Amino acid sequence: MIVDGRVVHEVDYAHPPERVWRALVDSAELSIWLMATDFVAEVGHRFTLQGGPELGQVQGEVLHVEPPRLLRCRWSGTLGDTVVEFALSPSATGTHLRLEHSGWDEEHLDWRRQFHDGWDTKFSDELLAVLDK
């Protein structure tokens, strides 16, 4: 789905969050379902993803790690400068995963980092606008 110029996907998995989280941070597992990688879930860690025809090679940097709830990384390379965020929450059937892939905007990103949890998107956008004056 494309929402506000970002790619957003919401998916439910019949597995607990801790299991889904492991698949997001273990390099052997990532290499199976995502792309070959040397990923390590540590803030500041730089990694590569051997992309296919769609994304080319990706240089990544881990921005935020909060197991098993939130993982945010910068993905850069031929695809440009972007941010990928996985948010996990427990659900009746297992795990609800929200994936958001957006363009990198330095100023916008700082506020979104701080106000991610529990804030209504519209409100935080208005707040950003006021602070922009």
Place this chain on the structure above:
Amino acid sequence: MAAVGAPQISDAFGAIAHPIRRQIVTALASGEKSVGVLAAPLPVSRPAVSQHLAVLRGAGLVTEERAGRERRYRLRPESLNDIRHWLDTLDEFWSDRLAALADHLAEAP
């Protein structure tokens, strides 16, 4: 179709990551406008709007024309098509990857 990674597409993706710039792009969808008209409904100063327009121009989404002393801005439809196409490609990429994740979890619970 522009290639993935052509500077303008990746710049455009970053440009629309900002909510004020998305509002400017939305406003320009109904036709070219001056800075004053664009700034009027926005909760930011006119210089801030000019700065956002500079980012949008740098990303190839908007062009500027001088009409006397006024500057008028217009969307570049080719850029919008390029970015829509890029977003579709990215959308499909993630559909496929997240389905592959489901398969992987099923095989190795």
